[in-house]
Amino acid sequence: MSARRVVLIGYGAIAADIAAVLLAARDPGYALAVLLRPGSSSAGRVPEDVPILSGPDAVAAFAPDLVIEAAGHGAVRESVPGCLALGLPVLISSIGALHDEALYADLVATARRGGGRLLLASGALGGLDYVRAVRHASQLDLRYESRKPPAAWSSELRALGHDPAALSRPVTLFSGTAREAAARYPQNLNVAAALALAGPGFEATGVDVVCDPAATGNTHLVRVSSEFGTMSLEIANQPSPTNPKSSWIVAQAILAAVDQHFSPVVMM
Ligand SMILES: NC(=O)c1ccc[n+]([C@@H]2O[C@H](COP(=O)([O-])OP(=O)(O)OC[C@H]3O[C@@H](n4cnc5c(N)ncnc54)[C@H](O)[C@@H]3O)[C@@H](O)[C@H]2O)c1
Known part of the structure; x- marks a missing residue:
């Protein structure tokens, strides 16, 4: 061949x-x-x-x-x-x-x-097949949370006045739509865009971005509910050894x- x-x-x-x-x-x-x-x-x-x-x-x-x-x-x-x-x-x-x-x-x-x-x-995500299947549901609610350790958000934390090495509690960096999230964090929020495109679109996909000093990996939490049922998916990815913003x-x-x-x- x-x-x-x-x-x-x-x-x-x-x-x-x-x-x-x-x-x-x-x-x-x-x-x-x-x-x-x-x-x-x-x-x-x-x-x-x-x-x-x-x-x-x-x-x-x-x-x-x-x-x-x-x-x-x-x-x-x-x-x-x-x-x-x-x-x-x-x-x-x-x-x-x-x-x-x-x-x-x-x-x-x-x-x-x-x-x-x-x-x-x-x-970095799974479950997009399910999200595609419920995309036309009349009672669809889709919310995504990204939770990563401070190493993935060093410059963003410094811009907010936090010392990434001294963070003692989780900080919510962002809460809004997938469209704003993807525009604001081009290296970190590709997953939110994938969910939006598989599902109900950029405006109807809710996103929370949390920086958590207790997080050991890059955690993605997807919650979906509709008249067809519910899905709750948690994926904890190891960061890439060469780029902590990307999952391995x-x-x-x-x-x-x-x-x-x-x-x-x-x-x-
Ligand atoms: N879909 C997902 O779940 C997901 C997850 C992680 C990363 N990503 C995407 O993958 C990209 C790459 O991640 P990485 O960890 O390998 O990043 P990286 O920073 O290690 O590497 C990026 C590479 O792209 C090159 N590059 C940058 N702009 C370019 C351009 N305009 N034309 C050609 N080459 C260019 C750089 O020189 C470098 O070689 C990220 O920027 C992100 O958008 C997607």
Whole structure:
């Protein structure tokens, strides 16, 4: 079987974990390339035999079967439209970028025109299948709480006058809609955006962001109730060893999505 061709956008904590697994895979193997901004400090971490691409022309020449974004909201704006316009499937992890209605509409239109597909990774969260199933319920109530240790919120805590190392009790940093949360915390609230898009939308998805010195990992709490029943889901993720803002599981979730993308059997 010939190698599956994958372009990774970005080469940080998540992309490096993904690359390590795909480069070790055999039968089929994977041919990888990495799309980075010119002069990116991440270039030095990319394995020597993996080509570094700098724009849509180079992506087109590499002819990938799949593009994976693990780079941030900026990359969804800068690089994803060009890949969709080439007719490629693009799996994005920075779903929070889609809180911008104009960007989302533009990406959908570009995908339709070019034959590309925007694939949304479940990332750090589970249970999106249930949320999708109840999305049209007439009595739907969906609330999400993110609870992370101070290391994930150092700069935000300092901005509020707290010393992250001396925090003795939980601090609620935010309470509001998924749209505001995704806009305010681009690196931390992709999960809220995923819930909003699976469920009743950005305005109807309630979000609380709590920084808790007693938290040992990144905890996601999702509560759903509707005429169909209730769901209460708690996930406690270990932070990535190389980026405390990201959960370690995210790369594994994306690898599972890659598997589904190429599989003749798909779980919906
Ligand atoms: N869906 C989820 O559950 C979830 C969870 C965690 C992180 N994420 C998303 O994944 C992203 C990456 O996470 P990470 O921990 O690997 O971050 P990281 O900071 O370790 O790495 C980011 C990488 O992207 C590169 N980059 C930044 N902007 C770019 C651009 N415009 N074009 C190309 N490359 C660019 C950086 O140089 C770096 O290599 C986060 O920014 C976040 O949006 C999603």
